[in-house]
Amino acid sequence: MEKLLEDIEKIKESAVRDLVKTRIKEFEETGCKxxxxxxxxxxxxxxxxxxxxxxxxxxxxxxxxxxxxxxxxxxxxxxxxxxxxxxxxxxxxxxxxxxxxxxxxxxxxxxxxxxxxxxxxxxxxxxxxxxxxxxxxxxIGFKDFAIIDFHILDILSRYGIIKKPKTLTKTKYLEIEGVLRNIARKMKLSLAELDLYLWYMETGKVLK
Structure with missing residues (x-):
């Protein structure tokens, strides 16, 4: 896990941080529409x-x-x-x-x-x-949910944090969400922010 934390920290210190902040603000604004x-x-x-x-x-x-x-x-x-x-x-x-x-x-x-x-x-x-x-x-502005798609599973698997599941049952989803919540806590990020950083690591983009 330490290697992943180090790699996220590097991105946090780059211009990507401003993109993430902007996107989070947009989500909050959408929730008020x-x-x-x-x-x-x-x-x-x-x-x-x-x-x-x-x-x-x-x-x-x-x-x-x-x-x-x-x-x-x-x-x-x-x-x-x-x-x-x-x-x-x-x-x-x-x-x-x-x-x-x-x-x-x-x-x-x-x-x-x-x-x-x-x-x-x-x-x-x-x-x-x-x-x-x-x-x-x-x-729409909530920050404590993980969006677990194949990009996120690929990253966690590649860093040896989880074994990639064949199917994503409710139990498995909540289990991996707990893993991501722990990573977010260590990085002093919300799950919403962590998702955007992980997505950037995998795709080079900060999308909605």
Missing amino acids: TDEEIFKELCFCILTANFKAQQAIKIWLEIGDGFLTLPESQLTERLKKLGHRFPRVRAEYIVKARKYAYSLKDRVKSFKNEMKLREWLVKNVDGLGYKEASHFLRN
């Missing part, structure tokens, strides 16, 4: 499941308010035309989630316990697993 904007953020996180982040960002920006208004068939066509890997299923998930579109902000605020909020999202929003629910919450 309207229900519609927060719902669109939820749609983005549904799009990213098993799909490349940069492509998802392009599609998300292109469709915009269409996530709120397009009939399912048209949304499917748009996603297909724009190159999403799973256009039909993602459109179905997004249209189903619209029942929360104008109450999502209050729903999020109603939870005193952040972990119970994530559990609610996983159980009630089709298309959200623990990674996607954590991604959504991070993107």
Whole structure:
């Protein structure tokens, strides 16, 4: 683990630190926006499941308010035309989630316990697993959730911190989240900040 801590520290001392701070501030600002904007953020996180982040960002920006208004068939066509890997299923998930579109902000605020909020999202929003629910919450300003995708698993495995799991069950997800929380504590970072640094290490980018 020490080698990983050293490598993160080097990045913390570079210009990447300012990029991370800017991105965290953007997430906090998103959490203060309207229900519609927060719902669109939820749609983005549904799009990213098993799909490349940069492509998802392009599609998300292109469709915009269409996530709120397009009939399912048209949304499917748009996603297909724009190159999403799973256009039909993602459109179905997004249209189903619209029942929360104008109450999502209050729903999020109603939870005193952040972990119970994530559990609610996983159980009630089709298309959200623990990674996607954590991604959504991070993107609206929450800081104590790990977004465990293959990039993060690759890094932890490469540094010998974990054995890469074949499948990411809830138990395994929470176990690895605990490992990441320990790393974040040692680095005096939030999990949200740590995720951005680890993503940068693996991809050279600081994305949403």
